[in-house]
Amino acid sequence: MKNIVKTRISLALSVAALSSSAWSQVINPSFETGVAYPNGPSIWVSGTPSPWYATSYTPDCYDNTGADGWGLGGIPAYNNMFQGMVAADGDRFIGFAAGAGFQESFKETMAPLTAGNQYTISAQMAVDDLGKAVSFGGPYFGRGEIDVLINGSSVGKFSQNTMSLTWETRSVTFVAPNASSYDIEFVAKPDPLFGHPSYMGLDDIKVVPEPASMLSLGLGLVGLVAKRRRAGRQAA
């Protein structure tokens, strides 16, 4: 009897965890933990806190507190890029750019996915299109896109922002391939209409199973409980 109560409680907890919006396979999804700049903010080194790492050029870390990243004043060398931009979640976000001949990008290895299940990748995306940083690949007056890659293959793009300096939710859906591990990577792309250099912000990244996949996970748990119950009866 005790075991049945226990499994009922654990089932309830598991279902609660699955349905929570906090459920995500991404590690450090909002860039809030880890060291961004061991030697202080610099435009010459990547500001991606672990386990994130740059795969092309040097994405920038913004930290509204100014403790470890570019503060609310923005990046001085970039004419105060993202000045006054408050992180979508917590204190930090990443800014990265695409221009003539370069597309900044960064990546991490996520927690394992279930091959064949459908997942949604969502994030908060912003753009500083005020024409800054002429000397550093600018002027950035485009509204770019962000290419989303799983294990090196594009699974879709976060479409360009409709407003300046405003967080907007973007998402793409994909089916997890057969693999022993899963990398997620974001690649900055220039404005798709005009090719203008673009500098985007990204924060609050989530990779969550689609409801159909969650249902099959839930049914799996119910089956497990039934099995445990039968095993319990036989033992008793």
Ligand SMILES: [Ca+2]
């Ligand atoms: Ca954040």
